[in-house]
Amino acid sequence: MKRQDFLEHVGWTGAGLAFTIGSMGIIEPIAAGAQTTGFSFVQISDSHIGFHQPANDDVAGTLAKTVAAINALPNQPAFVVHTGDITHLSKVDQFDSAKQILGTLRAPLLTLPGEHDVIGAEGMKNYFAAFGKKDAKDGWYSWDQNGIHFIALVNVFDFETMGLLGQKQLDWLAKDVAGQKSDTPMVVLGHVPLYALYPQWGWTTDDGFKALAMLKRFSSVTVLNGHIHQIITHTDGNIRFFTAAATAYPQPAPGTAEKPGPLTVPKDHLLSVLGYRTVRVDGANGTVADHNLA
Amino acid sequence: MKGMDTIRGALGALTILALAAGGPRPAVAVAATQPAVTVHIANFAFKPSVVTIAAGTTVTFVNDDAEPHTATAMDKSFDSEGLDLHQSWKHSFTKPGTYAYFCEMHPYMKGKIFVTAGGK
Numbered sequence: 001m002k003r004q005d006f007l008e009h010v011g012w013t014g015a016g017l018a019f020t021i022g023s024m025g026i027i028e029p030i031a032a033g034a035q036t037t038g039f040s041f042v043q044i045s046d047s048h049i050g051f052h053q054p055a056n057d058d059v060a061g062t063l064a065k066t067v068a069a070i071n072a073l074p075n076q077p078a079f080v081v082h083t084g085d086i087t088h089l090s091k092v093d094q095f096d097s098a099k100q101i102l103g104t105l106r107a108p109l110l111t112l113p114g115e116h117d118v119i120g121a122e123g124m125k126n127y128f129a130a131f132g133k134k135d136a137k138d139g140w141y142s143w144d145q146n147g148i149h150f151i152a153l154v155n156v157f158d159f160e161t162m163g164l165l166g167q168k169q170l171d172w173l174a175k176d177v178a179g180q181k182s183d184t185p186m187v188v189l190g191h192v193p194l195y196a197l198y199p200q201w202g203w204t205t206d207d208g209f210k211a212l213a214m215l216k217r218f219s220s221v222t223v224l225n226g227h228i229h230q231i232i233t234h235t236d237g238n239i240r241f242f243t244a245a246a247t248a249y250p251q252p253a254p255g256t257a258e259k260p261g262p263l264t265v266p267k268d269h270l271l272s273v274l275g276y277r278t279v280r281v282d283g284a285n286g287t288v289a290d291h292n293l294a
Numbered sequence: 295m296k297g298m299d300t301i302r303g304a305l306g307a308l309t310i311l312a313l314a315a316g317g318p319r320p321a322v323a324v325a326a327t328q329p330a331v332t333v334h335i336a337n338f339a340f341k342p343s344v345v346t347i348a349a350g351t352t353v354t355f356v357n358d359d360a361e362p363h364t365a366t367a368m369d370k371s372f373d374s375e376g377l378d379l380h381q382s383w384k385h386s387f388t389k390p391g392t393y394a395y396f397c398e399m400h401p402y403m404k405g406k407i408f409v410t411a412g413g414k
Contacts, residue, residue: 051361053379061338089362091378115399119364119376204402261361 005144038282039146040068040234042107043189045083045226046246048116049101050094055249055262055272056270059088063101065274065293066247070105077107079280083158083226084114086131090123095130098241111137114191115156124157140169142176146281149180153190155205163192163205170210177214183206185286186221193235193243194227198254203228215239222286224277229261231290238252245275332356333405335377335397335410340405348412349390356382364398365405373398 047063056062082102087094095117100108111131118124121207133141139154151173155163165173180186188194192209205211215221221239229251234241250263250273257263265273274294280287331351334341337377343344347353355365365374365383371393374383387393390411397403 055360091380116362119362119398120366120373122375147363168357202402259359259361 001086008172012211014280023255025047038280039148040075040077040278040280040285041079042073042225043083043224043277043279044070044080044179044247045084045191045244046085046086046114046229047098048085048171048246048248049098050091051248051262053249053262055096056263056274060097060101062274062293063098063247064104064255065271066274067101068290069293070107070276073278079108080105080111081110081189081224082112082204083115083189083224084112085226085246086111086114086116088124090117090119092129095126098128110152112152112154112189112191113156118156138169138172138275140172144252146186148187148281149177150184151176151186151188153194155190155192155194155208159285163202163208165205165207165211170207173211174214176217177218182217183219185281186218187214188215188221188223190223192227193241194223195236195241197228197232197234197243201254201260203260212236212239220286222277222279222288228254230273242277244277245273245292247274247293250274256267282292316364327341330354334358335365335367335403338397338400338403340397340403342366343405343407345406346408346410347387348385349388349409351409352384352386353385353407356380361401361412363396363403366398368394368396 001238021184044066047229048059049063051059070077086098092164113131117127127219133143139157140152142149142151143223144150152168153164153165157164157166178187190205192205193203194212196204198204216238219238223239223241225241225243226246228243230243230253231248232243233247249270250265251260272292275290275292279291280289320338329351330346331347332354333345338359338361341350345353353376355377357363357379360379362374362376362378365372367373372385372395374385376399377383387407387409390409393407393409395407
């Protein structure tokens with residue numbers, strides 16, 4: 001397994017953290033208030049509807065709070081993408097509750113499944129019944145918007161090991177990117193991190209390197225994932241990785257606990273480690289900003 | 295009266311012997327051949343990860359982790375579906391054989407159940 005060049009932990013501030021994606025491939029922190037009026041979208045992740053444990057006894061409430069915060073944004077995003085683990089146990093009633101809350105978003109909603117959304121054949125059926133897209137029968141899809149090519153990948157269907165895209169999806173991806181110009185900005189969405197973030201805890205996609213190899217020729221690639229319930233950024237050449245905070249509960253930083261899992265923080269601290277992410281694109285510049293719920 | 299009791303007692307003993315020799319088994323004896331075994335799911339591992347049981351044994355899978363897990367046969371012959379913290383699920387293994395299983399959500403978690411033809 002290839003070692004990552006570096007692993008950067010990013011803390012929260014009340015106003016959120018922002019990074020500009022510079023042309024030299026350097027992520028520079030900027031003031032979160034410096035927002036433009038360009039095209040934007042929002043990423044939310046890991047809502048775990050149906051979770052009832054001390055780490056968050058009201059996951060529906062924190063998701064509703066997230067939706068309210070997004071609805072209050074002065075410049076509404078072009079869409080909101082949920083990068084998986086919408087539910088905790090893929091149950092019909094959990095999908096129903098999630099749909100009700102997410103249905104109040106002002107912006108259009110796109111989703112991807114996490115491994116909690118597709119537990120067994122029954123879970124898979126429930127996910128597709130609740131959030132399936134007619135034009136994405138396999139679960140993965142891509143589209144073009146505002147000059148950006150968006151690719152939504154699914155790395156939770158075929159779990160021979162942790163996170164796997166599978167040959168069928170890789171073949172689809174090869175075809176999908178073949179017609180794209182190298183200077184087209186690419187935004188890749190998925191649940192489990194595509195690179196070996198922390199394989200000891202299964203925080204990796206085994207065949208992710210094959211997908212990343214196909215993206216090497218593009219001048220700007222931004223990969224947005226969930227799964228690990230915390231913000232970690234990573235750069236590998238032209239590819240910048242951002243994992244997102246959850247709307248449900250945090251998880252320990254890699255290696256700081258025996259195993260991953262729900263991390264219980266003091267109750268008055270919880271909202272400061274949950275949140276959503278805005279991505280603004282203004283011409284050639286992209287700004288990724290994380291906002292907490294506190 | 296005392297004599298009658300003795301005779302009844304002796305007849306009772308004969309009946310039990312006859313059953314043990316091949317007649318239909320009384321309920322207690324059947325229960326004794328279907329013991330229960332528990333596999334705990336703790337710290338992202340099945341404990342014990344390898345279990346040998348006689349055919350007819352019921353295995354209870356209990357999730358002790360805050361993170362949900364499943365006990366899913368590689369050949370899909372059984373599937374607990376998602377077990378939340380403290381939830382359990384039972385499965386009776388009636389056919390002898392080797393059953394390899396894993397957690398669908400954390401596939402590196404693996405277990406094996408050897409079912410022998412014993413219990414007769």
